[in-house]
Amino acid sequence: xxxxxxxxxxxxxxxxxxxxxxxxxxxxxxxxxxxxxxxxxxxxxxxxxxxxxxxxxxxxxxxxxxxxxxxxxxxxxxxxxxxxxxxxxxxxxxxxxxxxxxxxxxxxxxxxxxxxxxxxxxxxxxxxxxxxxxxxxxxxxxxxxxxxxxxxxxxxxxxxxxxxxxxxxxxxxxxxxxxxxxxxxxxxxxxxxxxxxxxxxxxxxxxxxxxxxxxxxxxxxxxxxxxxxxxxxxxxxxxxxxxxxxxxxxxxxxxxxxxxxxxxxxxxxxxxxxxxxxxxxxxxxxxxxxxxxxxxxxxxxxxxxxxxxxxxxxxxxxxxxxxxxxxxxxxxxxxxxxxxxxx
Numbered sequence: 001x002x003x004x005x006x007x008x009x010x011x012x013x014x015x016x017x018x019x020x021x022x023x024x025x026x027x028x029x030x031x032x033x034x035x036x037x038x039x040x041x042x043x044x045x046x047x048x049x050x051x052x053x054x055x056x057x058x059x060x061x062x063x064x065x066x067x068x069x070x071x072x073x074x075x076x077x078x079x080x081x082x083x084x085x086x087x088x089x090x091x092x093x094x095x096x097x098x099x100x101x102x103x104x105x106x107x108x109x110x111x112x113x114x115x116x117x118x119x120x121x122x123x124x125x126x127x128x129x130x131x132x133x134x135x136x137x138x139x140x141x142x143x144x145x146x147x148x149x150x151x152x153x154x155x156x157x158x159x160x161x162x163x164x165x166x167x168x169x170x171x172x173x174x175x176x177x178x179x180x181x182x183x184x185x186x187x188x189x190x191x192x193x194x195x196x197x198x199x200x201x202x203x204x205x206x207x208x209x210x211x212x213x214x215x216x217x218x219x220x221x222x223x224x225x226x227x228x229x230x231x232x233x234x235x236x237x238x239x240x241x242x243x244x245x246x247x248x249x250x251x252x253x254x255x256x257x258x259x260x261x262x263x264x265x266x267x268x269x270x271x272x273x274x275x276x277x278x279x280x281x282x283x284x285x286x287x288x289x290x291x292x293x294x295x296x297x298x299x300x301x302x303x304x305x306x307x308x309x310x311x312x313x314x315x316x317x318x319x320x321x322x323x324x325x326x327x328x329x330x331x332x333x334x335x336x337x338x339x340x341x342x343x
Contacts, residue, residue: 037299038109038163038308039341040077041070042276045313047099048090049320056315057333066315067106069334074341078103079111079275079310081169082151084129085118093151100160111164111310112155113212113275114148114196116175123172123214126180137179137188141195144176148199152207161204164307166275167196170214170242172221182228190232197235208237208307212275216241217256219263226268238307239264240275243294244325247283250290258297261306271305274298276312278325284335287327291340314338 046066056066067078080099083091100110115121118129132143148167155162168175174182174189182189197209211234213225226239241261245253261272277294279287291311298306314334316326327337 037306038077038111038273038310039075039295040079040109040111040308040310041075041314042079042081042113042310042312043067043070043099043103043315044079044081044091044113045320046315047095048088049315051090054320055332056328057331059334061331061333065106067103067108070314070338071106071108073334073338074343076107077109077111077163077308077310079113081113081115083115083118084147085131087118093154096151097154097158097160100155100162101158104160110160110162111166111210111275112152112162113166113169114151115169116144116147116192116196121169121171121175123170126171126173126175126177128176128179132176137191140176140179141191144192144195145199148196149202152200152203156203162207164208164210164238164273165196165200166210166212166240167193167200167236168212170212172213172215172225182225186228187232190229190234193229193234193236208271209235210238210240210273210275211236212240212242214242214276216243216260216274217253219256219260222260222264223267226264226270230268236270238271238273239268240273242276242312243274244276244278245290247280247286250279250286251293254290254294254297257294258300261298261301265302265305271307272298272301273307274309276310278312279337280324281317281326281329281335281337282324284327284329284337287335287337288340291337292343295340295343311338311341 058064058069080096081091082096086092117127174180180189180192200207200209264272279290295309298309314327316323317328318330327335329335
């Protein structure tokens with residue numbers, strides 16, 4: 001039967017609708033994939049702040065659990081540091097378990113950051129725990145394994161299996177100095193990484209192990225470290241980076257960090273993560289622009305291998321340890337910087 005012009009027009013409309021539905025379905029697929037992107041905060045200071053009755057408020061000035069406030073601003077992940085035997089009763093195993101359980105109950109995914117020290121570990125400080133100072137290197141490797149296993153197994157027995165585990169914090173020149181100083185013995189550092197890696201996988205084969213360096217824009221540093229770890233057989237899943245730009249250089253450093261992230265993916269076949277970011281609280285609008293851009297750039301990493309971005313201690317405000325890179329104002333309310341995590 002011959003089709004009338006009216007029937008042909010109806011057929012054209014139906015086909016257009018089908019194509020439109022198909023196109024929109026395809027357009028939404030990346031949004032679904034993006035739901036796995038980690039938008040997080042390191043809140044290792046939270047227990048201590050709350051012990052001193054530090055209060056937190058939402059955008060409307062209503063007192064609120066700060067974790068709920070972070071969640072309301074689009075965050076889906078929490079990072080917690082672990083010290084071996086700290087002099088204060090915070091960031092030890094018991095504190096980390098308490099906070100991880102609390103965060104998970106609110107729906108957060110969990111990252112655990114092992115410092116392998118009794119205090120802060122960073123590019124300038126990688127001090128052995130006091131109880132480990134006299135150990136042989138063989139015993140030191142065992143201590144790393146046992147401590148990692150103990151903390152993670154205790155978390156597991158309390159219903160928390162971290163999605164990511166950092167084996168060391170900002171290990172630009174290794175950890176557990178002097179034995180694990182990378183510039184002295186890259187093979188020792190690789191062996192310590194492997195002790196941590198093996199302990200993580202013994203508790204949870206699905207948890208991703210991160211090796212974390214600062215200055216995510218410094219490609220030469222990252223190539224030196226990860227070439228060395230590759231040569232020495234280090235095992236890990238993710239390359240972690242810190243990034244703390246100023247209000248004037250953030251655009252340049254973000255571009256360099258993206259170049260470095262893509263190079264890490266191509267050169268080593270690994271996923272990448274921005275484990276720490278921060279910017280001065282006095283410039284919240286600039287901080288929002290910086291965060292929006294680095295989140296977008298991390299999402300754009302080759303092959304979808306940019307896993308997420310974590311803000312370091314956004315809940316800090318006022319005079320707390322004189323830290324000025326939080327994202328809450330002097331009244332304990334979130335600044336506009338946190339709105340970057342809503343997208």
